[in-house]
C-alpha cells in the first residue's frame with residue numbers, strides 16, 4: 001500500500017527515543033520530512049542524524065519543552081519557516097510522575113495538566129491554521145491504555161489523558177470539514193527506556209514483572225515502537241482519512257472491555 005506520505009511535513013514530539021522516535025523513523029521511511037522535538041539536545045541531534053542517515057529525508061531537530069507555551073509556538077513557527085507548511089502533528093512526550101492520588105498537591109496537578117493536556121491544546125492551536133492552508137492534515141495524540149483502563153498510581157496521567165481523549169473527539173467534529181482527522185492511540189506496554197525505568201522502580205525484579213506481563217498479554221509479548229509507528233503511519237496518511245475521533249488501543253489485546 002502506498003501511504004502517499006512522500007513530501008508531507010510532520011512534527012513528532014518526544015522523538016529523541018522511544019515511541020516518538022519510532023513514529024518519526026517510520027514516517028521518514030515513508031518519505032515525510034520530519035521535525036522532531038525533545039528537551040535534551042545531544043540525544044535529539046543524535047536521533048535526527050540517525051533518521052537522516054537511514055532514510056535520506058530532511059530531519060529538523062527542535063529542542064523544546066512540551067510544558068512551555070512559548071516552546072509550542074516556536075516549534076510550529078520554525079517548521080513553517082523551514083518547511084513552508086505542516087501536514088501531520090504527532091503529540092507525544094514524557095509523562096507526569098507515578099504515585100498515590102492523595103500524595104499530589106496543586107502544583108503537581110497543574111504540571112500534569114500543562115504536560116499532557118495543555119501541550120496538545122497549544123500544539124493544535126498553532127498547527128491547525130497551517131493545515132487549513134494546505135487544505136487538510138492529520139493530528140495524532142499518544143496517551144496510554146491506562147486512560148481507558150486506569151492503573152493505581154497513574155492518576156496524573158489517567159485524569160489528564162482522559163481530558164485529551166475528550167478534547168480530541170470534540171476537535172475531530174469541528175475540524176473534519178477542513179479535511180483534518182484527529183485520533184488518539186492508547187499504547188499498552190511498549191519496550192522503551194521509560195518502560196524499563198518503570199519496571200526498575202518496582203519492588204519486584206524487572207524480569208519477574210516482564211515474565212508475568214508476557215503471560216497476561218494475550219499476544220504473549222511486550223509491544224515494540226514499530227507496533228505503534230505502523231498504525232500511526234496509516235492513520236495520518238490519506239488511507240486513514242475516514243478514521244477520525246477514535247481512541248485506539250495498541251496493547252496486544254490487554255484491554256478487557258468491549259468498549
Ligand SMILES: NC(=O)c1ccc[n+]([C@@H]2O[C@H](COP(=O)([O-])OP(=O)(O)OC[C@H]3O[C@@H](n4cnc5c(N)ncnc54)[C@H](OP(=O)(O)O)[C@@H]3O)[C@@H](O)[C@H]2O)c1
Nearest residue numbers: 014016017018019038039040066093094095144190192194
Ligand atoms: N512505553 C510504554 O509502555 C508506554 C505505554 C503507554 C503510554 N506511554 C506513553 O507514551 C509516551 C512516550 O513514552 P516512551 O516510552 O516513548 O518514553 P521515553 O522512551 O522516555 O521517551 C520520551 C521522549 O519524550 C521526550 N520528553 C519527555 N518529556 C518531555 C517534555 N516535557 N517536553 C518535550 N519532550 C519530552 C524525551 O526526551 P527528553 O527527556 O530529552 O525531553 C524522549 O524523547 C509517554 O507519554 C508515555 O507515558 C508509554
